[in-house]
Amino acid sequence: MAEVSLRKVVKRYDEVEAVRGIDLDIADQEFVVLVGPSGCGKSTTLRMIAGLEDITDGDITIGGDVVNDVPPKDRDIAMVFQNYALYPHMTVAENMSFGLRLKRYPKAEIKSRVTEAARMLDITDLIDRKPKQLSGGQRQRVAMGRAIVRNPKVFLFDEPLSNLDAKLRVQMRIEIKKVHQKVRTTTVYVTHDQVEAMTLADRVVVMNKGKIEQIGTPNDLYHSPATRFVAGFIGSPAMNFVPCRLEETAGALNVRVTDRLTFPLPPARAARYKNVPRSERLLLGIRPEHLTEASGHDGPGVEAFDTVLDVTEPMGMETLVYFTLEGAQFCGRVDPNAGAHDGVPFRMAVDLNNMHLLNEATGVVL
Amino acid sequence: MSSLAIDKSGPTRKVRYGSMTRDRLWALRWSYFFLTIFAIFSLVPPIYMVITSLKSSAEIGAATNPWWVFHPTLSNYKELLGSNQFLRFFWNSAIVSIFVVTLTMLISVPAAFALSRMKFWGSATLATGVFLTYLIPDSLLFLPLFKMFAVIGDYTGIQLINKWYVLLFLYPTLTVPFCTWIMIGYFASIPKELDEAAIIDGASWFQTLTRIFIPVALPGIIAATIFAFTVSWAQFLYPLVFTTSTDQLVMPVGIITTLIKGDVFNWGQIMTGALLGAAPPLIIYAFLMDYYIAGLTAGATKG
Numbered sequence: 001m002a003e004v005s006l007r008k009v010v011k012r013y014d015e016v017e018a019v020r021g022i023d024l025d026i027a028d029q030e031f032v033v034l035v036g037p038s039g040c041g042k043s044t045t046l047r048m049i050a051g052l053e054d055i056t057d058g059d060i061t062i063g064g065d066v067v068n069d070v071p072p073k074d075r076d077i078a079m080v081f082q083n084y085a086l087y088p089h090m091t092v093a094e095n096m097s098f099g100l101r102l103k104r105y106p107k108a109e110i111k112s113r114v115t116e117a118a119r120m121l122d123i124t125d126l127i128d129r130k131p132k133q134l135s136g137g138q139r140q141r142v143a144m145g146r147a148i149v150r151n152p153k154v155f156l157f158d159e160p161l162s163n164l165d166a167k168l169r170v171q172m173r174i175e176i177k178k179v180h181q182k183v184r185t186t187t188v189y190v191t192h193d194q195v196e197a198m199t200l201a202d203r204v205v206v207m208n209k210g211k212i213e214q215i216g217t218p219n220d221l222y223h224s225p226a227t228r229f230v231a232g233f234i235g236s237p238a239m240n241f242v243p244c245r246l247e248e249t250a251g252a253l254n255v256r257v258t259d260r261l262t263f264p265l266p267p268a269r270a271a272r273y274k275n276v277p278r279s280e281r282l283l284l285g286i287r288p289e290h291l292t293e294a295s296g297h298d299g300p301g302v303e304a305f306d307t308v309l310d311v312t313e314p315m316g317m318e319t320l321v322y323f324t325l326e327g328a329q330f331c332g333r334v335d336p337n338a339g340a341h342d343g344v345p346f347r348m349a350v351d352l353n354n355m356h357l358l359n360e361a362t363g364v365v366l
Numbered sequence: 367m368s369s370l371a372i373d374k375s376g377p378t379r380k381v382r383y384g385s386m387t388r389d390r391l392w393a394l395r396w397s398y399f400f401l402t403i404f405a406i407f408s409l410v411p412p413i414y415m416v417i418t419s420l421k422s423s424a425e426i427g428a429a430t431n432p433w434w435v436f437h438p439t440l441s442n443y444k445e446l447l448g449s450n451q452f453l454r455f456f457w458n459s460a461i462v463s464i465f466v467v468t469l470t471m472l473i474s475v476p477a478a479f480a481l482s483r484m485k486f487w488g489s490a491t492l493a494t495g496v497f498l499t500y501l502i503p504d505s506l507l508f509l510p511l512f513k514m515f516a517v518i519g520d521y522t523g524i525q526l527i528n529k530w531y532v533l534l535f536l537y538p539t540l541t542v543p544f545c546t547w548i549m550i551g552y553f554a555s556i557p558k559e560l561d562e563a564a565i566i567d568g569a570s571w572f573q574t575l576t577r578i579f580i581p582v583a584l585p586g587i588i589a590a591t592i593f594a595f596t597v598s599w600a601q602f603l604y605p606l607v608f609t610t611s612t613d614q615l616v617m618p619v620g621i622i623t624t625l626i627k628g629d630v631f632n633w634g635q636i637m638t639g640a641l642l643g644a645a646p647p648l649i650i651y652a653f654l655m656d657y658y659i660a661g662l663t664a665g666a667t668k669g
Contacts, residue, residue, distance in 0.1 A: 052562050052565070071565075072566045073567070073570075079562070081559040085559035085562065087563075087582070089582055089584075098577075146567070
């Protein structure tokens with residue numbers, strides 16, 4: 001077990017800078033997820049921690065030791081790949097014990113470790129099978145088993161669930177979390193799926209264009225995103241953005257969305273934004289769950305307005321509604337019994353207590 | 367009320383097959399047509415060889431139907447298999463082939479691994495270069511090679527020309543480039559995560575090669591082995607040029623030089639010799655083909 005830290009890590013391929021100076025500290029036993037769109041440098045970062053890619057600049061330390069020039073096999077890490085990368089000519093047991101056999105562990109020790117890991121992953125019955133006789137989920141379990149038996153300092157997961165179907169992915173997500181609760185090994189997990197990131201991570205690292213946008217707990221990122229990218233990337237359906245500006249009438253601060261549509265800010269928000277220049281071009285960010293049907297007795301900070309629904313998506317427990325304001329498409333979540341239908345006029349309410357205000361030019365959340 | 371009439375004859379409209387079915391049918395007919403032609407084309411020579419090998423010289427010379435054996439005899443087989451000279455050719459061929467195949471695989475498998483997996487400076491150029499060497503025909507190479515061995519002989523006193531083992535140096539010039547090329551292609555089809563997993567598991571390059579790549583690429587290695595064996599077993603030009611004494615000859619050259627005396631062709635024995643010579647590759651093919659098909663790499667990654 002060990003902490004991992006990255007200091008100003010850079011990866012450059014000829015002309016392209018894939019990772020542009022990353023600083024990251026991962027505590028012992030922590031489960032950190034690197035998330036971001038494809039090409040954001042998250043996999044490259046993971047592969048640099050693994051030692052599969054050289055680092056162009058900076059330092060990587062594992063357990064306090066700088067490992068920049070240490071080969072992968074001496075870093076005491078284990079990695080789970082997206083396509084499992086099981087050795088096709090070996091049985092499950094042989095796959096899992098390969099690393100231990102190379103290190104010439106005693107046979108009894110290998111056997112007990114494999115048995116223990118197989119029991120933990122519920123693959124005891126499959127131990128003598130070859131990978132091609134296994135389903136995708138089973139193969140992924142074996143790949144995890146191969147990592148667990150090594151008892152390494154750090155687990156590295158490179159999009160391990162991307163090849164599984166949706167249902168299995170949810171199931172394996174829970175399995176991974178259970179395994180981490182049991183073995184408590186420091187884990188770095190890469191995914192492009194923000195739901196996976198939110199559900200698994202102690203802390204999520206959101207990456208974009210080779211840089212870290214924000215690091216925080218799933219709730220931090222969701223409720224207090226630092227940038228427009230994070231605000232838009234985390235959460236599904238994504239946060240709504242609409243251009244707006246602040247204006248002051250009779251000493252009260254309002255947010256004006258259109259000529260006809262303006263909302264008074266609740267006191268807490270008004271205090272927070274009182275120093276924002278009134279001329280600044282801003283974006284109002286509202287999550288879909290804060291755009292609901294108007295109930296008639298809305299609390300403070302909740303403002304009703306009328307619109308016409310373009311499209312509705314009944315999800316069962318809720319109905320997603322889409323409507324257009326000032327050319328911007330909005331998504332809201334309403335009660336399935338609220339009478340929302342395609343093309344009907346509808347009275348919505350926006351909860352401004354949970355609004356975000358962003359600088360349109362810089363994308364910084366104010 | 368009359369009972370309800372049930373139409374048992376089914377729909378009166380003529381059932382038409384879908385165009386897919388019809389296309390498939392025609393595709394099948396054409397493939398059988400061409401397969402039959404090719405089967406006849408490739409089977410007639412060996413059948414003719416079998417027929418001729420079972421005839422006596424007198425019957426071959428007689429004006430009878432060449433496609434029928436009227437007085438079958440095994441005398442050709444008895445004479446060849448009882449001849450020390452023929453057994454010597456066979457033995458030389460076997461030794462040369464076994465050595466060449468072993469040597470080829472010992473060189474080309476590690477070479478292909480290095481060229482396909484260890485990305486070092488110039489590895490891509492080198493890989494193409496390996497293939498280009500294969501494109502130079504042996505009929506162009508034998509003269510400079512002969513000169514080379516002659517010069518080596520003059521300077522060092524090591525006389526390799528007219529020794530069967532000179533072929534051990536010559537055949538790999540044909541087999542190594544091609545087998546390396548096959549193996550590069552085969553190794554390239556192995557997902558790179560497999561060696562990355564092995565490296566993380568603590569395997570050295572050599573262990574990755576021997577414990578992961580060779581077992582996984584076994585079908586490819588067998589294909590390359592078959593190729594190397596076929597080339598060295600059937601090679602004609604090099605042994606014809608480089609070996610002349612009858613005790614140094616390999617079978618293809620031996621049969622031609624000893625069974626054709628001037629303008630006298632001993633057809634029965636030539637055909638018998640050719641058939642016996644074709645037997646080892648046939649047997650090897652028959653055995654390894656099963657293995658070749660069975661050992662595919664399914665299950666390594668997603669699919």
